[in-house]
Every structure is written in structure tokens, then in C-alpha cells.
Amino acid sequence: MSKIYAMYDDDSTLLHGAESLVAKGVQIKDVFSPFPIHGIDPVIGVRKTRLAICAFIYGLTGMSLALIGMYYFMIADWPMNIGGKPNYYFYQNIPAFIPITFEVTVLCTAHGMAITYLLRNKTLPGMIAKNPDPRTTDDKFVMQINSSDIDMDEETLISELKATGAIEINKA
């Protein structure tokens, strides 16, 4: 299997190119770009990420942790009588627990989501970058097509790519 990289110098050219190629039955493996190309995901079949669902679950976890923790510290384990204020019932203390509940919820959601994001992306310190050309983090946009994914022969594909406005085509 060989990989074909078609380079574009504009995001909209790449997007239109991708649309016409997909219409002709070419499967695009991936796209590398210096910034998000809006509208490319449905064209090349990238599904919507489920990170937000994870974030919601982390948030629920954080909120429960905070409430259970404060119930244990302040009500169950060692109720403190401060200025004669009631401390023996959880519901009476709820207003005073809101700030920390909120903070811990945000803390768990944000960090949980960030960690999940880095793990799912496989971006961690020491990881090797996979962009085929250093210019893709500057001003070039690269489309990757795996020859095993398509029915076309390579010459036809290359001429199709050139027709979409690719400025450079490399094989690897």
C-alpha cells in the first residue's frame, strides 16, 4: 500500500477538492492543516467527537465527590458548632456547600476532559508528530489518500488530484 499526499495552499480549495473526489468515490484517509477546516469532517467521514459526553460524566463525578466529601467531613464525622449555626443536617448546610461543589465540579470536568483529549489524540510529551510535511503547521494543507482504499489506478488519481488544484503530490 502506498500513501499519496496531495498538498494545497488554501483550505477552501482543499475542501472543494475533497468534495469532488469523494463524489467520484475516492476515500480520503486524513487531512492535515494548520488550523481547523470547517466543514471537512462530514466530507471525509470524521464523526463528531464524544468528548463532551465524557466531560459531563466527569462533572457529575466531581459534584458527587464534593457533596459526599463535605457531608462526611462536616456532618457525619465531626460536626462543628460555629456561632450556634445548625450543623447536624445536610440540607441546612447546602447553601454553604454550593461554592465548593461548583469549584470541584469544574475542576474535575476540565481536567478530566483535558486528560481524555490528550490521551485520545495521542498527544503527550515525547510523542512523535505524524504530519507528513512540516509546512502543514504553517500554511499548507495536505490530503492523505491510501492507495488500498481506492479502486482507481494511481495515474488517474494523480490527474484527478491535479484537477482539484493540488500544488504538490508526493508518494510515500
Next chain:
Amino acid sequence: MHVVEAEIREPLILGEKSYNDITEDVCAPIEGKANAMWYFVFGLAGLVALWGIGNILYTIGVGIGVWGLNKTVGWAWDITNFVWWVGIGHAGTLISAVLLLFRQRWRMAINRSAEAMTIFAVMMAALFPGIHMGRIWQAYWVLPLPNQFGSLWPNFNSPLLWDVFAISTYFSVSLVFWYIGLIPDFATVRDRMIKPLPKKIYSILAFGWSGNAKHWNRFEEVSLVLAGLATPLVFSVHSIVSMDFATSVIPGWHTTIFPPYFVAGAVFSGFAMVLTLMLVMRKVFRLEDYLTLKHIEYMNIIIMLTGSMVGVAYLTELFVAWYSGVEYEGYAFMNRATGPYWWAYWSMMTCNVISPQLMWFKKIRRNLVVTFILSIIVNIGMWFERFVIIVTSLHRDFLASSWTQFHPTYVDMGVFLGTIGLFFVLFLLYARVFPVLALNEVKTILRATGEYGVKKHIHQISHSNGQSNHAVVEEEVEVEKEPVLEVEQNGVDTPVEEMKDVSVSEEEDIEDKKEQD
């Protein structure tokens, strides 16, 4: 695809920039060598920071008796500085989170540095409660850890503990938000570096970012959700800081208006500090095309708005002190305005209420020198605000025999100056090695709000009256055919033949031109 801005809007990126130009302009300070001025300012800030660290170590070694605190005024400069720094640390996350949710594109040029400023300011803030504890080595007592005292837990009903959670959450979430945005830009720097060692360092910092479609898909989701989380967080942090005061029964502190009033004040001082730093940075790093007069004007409008909110809060406090009929409250406010600390009160009023009103004038909003001076005045005023709230409310105790004044010692001053020095040390280091603009975000708005494709010819003819250069502006708008932009409206793609015509008034063009000179 790109949504083209309304034609009446000023462009947010000046000059005919390509994507590569943006990369070049932002990476230039990282790849180039620092000039003598940088070393001078860095050295100066470093010396002040060292002096401050010395004073901090002295405080820790001897105890906080070396400060000017006394039995009556138990909180003074330390907490004033704490609240001041936390307030300054509010602009960054506000710019990157709240303005992201409001789809304000002008935030993209300033969010990176504003967030860096936030992080450094919160670090400085967190120092003060730490050293104010006296025995900093027991700082872990604020955490609910199992302990040898029969499981004595910290008091979760206390706003001081809420503050511990608020500040640490705010700091760590801001840091994560900032770093996630930095990863793609570090990748850009990594891919440009030629020398092996810097390349290695930046490739570690870039976490192996490849910028493929799935990465960007997740990146946008994470940015959006983190912005959604950080927005209430920004408002909660200073609300909780204000509750340190508002939940007590000290006249002058026991006010329900405190949370919104503190938040407005925080945004006010934060934007002022952003302006102070940005005005210098855009000049030194030649980023005038990205941090345009329009950006400065927007920030000045926010300063004007929040300054007015703070003004309304001051007046409301005064009114309620009288209207409530509580004589202690009434005395506290009379004493602020006419007592021994009248000078602090009236400095605060002048700097925070009167000075931002100058921003109603467009000429002043767009004047760099006036903006720079006003941004410093605002920060002086906000320091006085915290000083007034804290010290004037405390120095008249319930017993007249305890009435006293607060006199700062050289250690108080040294610690405060030291944090300013340390802040600038961190910021200067940041400016040398980090991409100071959010590259990947600025590139996304280039086509929509940049001056791209619009050619202008400005002929400046100096006028004989000597007062100002009078310029004749000839705008020749050349429509570039390539690439064809599209406007997405209701999901229907309509090809637009014309690039937008950037209508800029002649006067502003001259100003911009002068700027670049």
C-alpha cells in the same frame, strides 16, 4: 466556510498577510535574539524580584510581625495585594472564554498573552495568603487530609476555604485551557526550528501534535467546553474572593453588592493590565498589524463599561449606607470619604470612576499614549480600592480604644514590589519563548476579517502647518479572483465574486499608517 464580516467593520488583521506571514511575524521574536532593551528590563525586573524574594524569606524566617499589621488592622497590604492580583488575573480567561462564547473575533489576537498574564497574576496572588499564614510549611492544613488531631477537618462553611478551592481551580483550569491552545502553536514552532536542541524542546512541548482532521475536531470541542466551564468559573472566583469580606459582620464589608462589584472591578483592572502589556508588546514585537487600534478601542470600551459598573457600585454602597439607617454602616462610609484615609478614597474615586469616563471620546480611545497612561492609572485606582475596602473598614474597630492607623514597613513594600518584579520576569520570559499570538486561531479569521486581497495605496503628503501630517488616501480596491470566498447563509453556499470592501475612514488610515511608521 468563511463567514465574511459586515463591510462596515474594520479589519482585524492589517496588511496583506498570507498564512505564512502570520507564522513569520509571530515566530520572529522566538527565533531572533533579544535586544539590549529586553535584557535591561529583564535585569531590572529580576533585581526587584530578588529584593521581593529576600523580603518574603525574611517574613517567613522572622514572622509576619515584620509587616505593619497590628491588633486592629490584621489584614492590610497582604490581602490588598492578593485581591489586586486576583483581579488582574481575571482578564485572560474572560477574554478567551467569555469572548469565545460570544464569538468575538478580536479576542484571538490578545487571548494568548492575556491568559499568560492571568496565570502569572494568579501565581502572584496565591503567594500572599500563603505567606500571610505565617507558618507556610503548614499550608497543607487547608486541605481535607486525614490527620492526627482526631480528624479535625477544615471548615467547609468558611469563605476562606471556598477561596482555597476557587483560586486553585481557577489557576489549574486556566493553565490547562492555555496549554491546550498552545499545543498546535508549539507544533508550528517545532516544524520551523532548525537547530536540534530547540527543535527537541519544542517537539516535547508540542506533545506530538499532527494537526489532522480528528485532532482539530476534538480541539474545537475541548475549546468550546472549556470555555463554557471557564465562563462561570471566572465569575465565581472573584465572587468568592468578595465573600471573604461580605460574609463577615464588619461595617463596610457586610454588603450583598460585593460579588458583582468585585467581578466588575476585576475585569476592569485585568483589561487595564492587558493594555499596559499589549501596548508595549505590539511595539517591541512589531505586532501592530494584529493588535490594531480597533483591538485597543474594544478593550478601552470594556474598561469604560466595567469602570462605570464599579462607579455605580460605589454610589450604591454610599446610598445603601445612608438608606439602611444602620449607623455603623453610615459611619464606615463617612469615615472612608472624610476620615484619615480620605486621600486613598478620593484617589480610588478619581482613578476608577472619573478616568475611564474619558473613553467616551473616540479620539482618546484610539490614542495609544493616553490609553497607556490610563491603563496604569486604572491599576493604581484598583489597588487603592482594595486598600480602602480593607484598611478603612478595619482601622476603626468596635472599641474606640482600639482605633489605629496602618503604617506599612519596608518589608510590606518590598514584598509587593517583588511580586510586580516577579510578574514581569515571568512575562518577559514568556514573550521570548512562547508564540505570543494564538497562531492557529488568528489564521482562521484571516480570510474573514483580514485586509486580505484589498490593496491600498496611501500617499502621505506632509502638510505645511506642522501640527499633523495631512494625508490624502487613495483607495484602490482590487478584487482578487483567487481564492473565491463563500458566504454561508442558512446552509446555502453562495459564491461571492467580490472580496469585501474594507471601508475605513481616511482618518483612521492615517493613524494606522503613522502607527506602522
